[in-house]
Amino acid sequence: AQSVTQLGSHVSVSEGALVLLRCNYSSSVPPYLFWYVQYPNQGLQLLLKYTTGATLVKGINGFEAEFKKSETSFHLTKPSAHMSDAAEYFCAVNAGKSTFGDGTTLTVKP
């Protein structure tokens, strides 16, 4: 069995501020972990992934995430938010098929 919990359905930051989107997972096997981004009226797009090896992974658009096994977490960060980052973000765990969290809507204020 596997599940994902995203803490905070809405996060609002100012442009230039740190972005932190939280994700905790459970999995009965070593997980693959993913973050996807969904812009309005578009499909989900892969942002970054963790499979094995280095626990800090970098993705597109300056985002990165750190896999912490002891905390069962895979939080997404970006040092400086840009207006174009406003979107919905989904964390997913995969052990065969992916299970998604309910998403976090990121708003970026000018």
Place this chain on the structure above:
Amino acid sequence: DTGVSQDPRHKITKRGQNVTFRCDPISEHNRLYWYRQTLGQGPEFLTYFQNEAQLEKSRLLSDRFSAERPKGSFSTLEIQRTEQGDSAMYLCASSPWTGGYGYTFGSGTRLTVV
């Protein structure tokens, strides 16, 4: 490759009618997935295929839902006797056979049952 294509983009149907959606995955991808997404929720797993074999179907899925992937290429998802609760975005995704690559999603088919 043009990515994952879904058709139609939007479908409005009357309650009780049957609908069918089509998904064309990335040609090199062995796996094809169907998910359903409603407002404020993450994608919910429906079923997936490896080549032409349907490997898993969600236990939450009623018998009104059926999916096929003949010859391991495109896939269709059919909903019979639609209900208002079926209104949602239906997402198709594909991946290479191993899950570690992540999914490539299509833009989805938005179904409205009136």
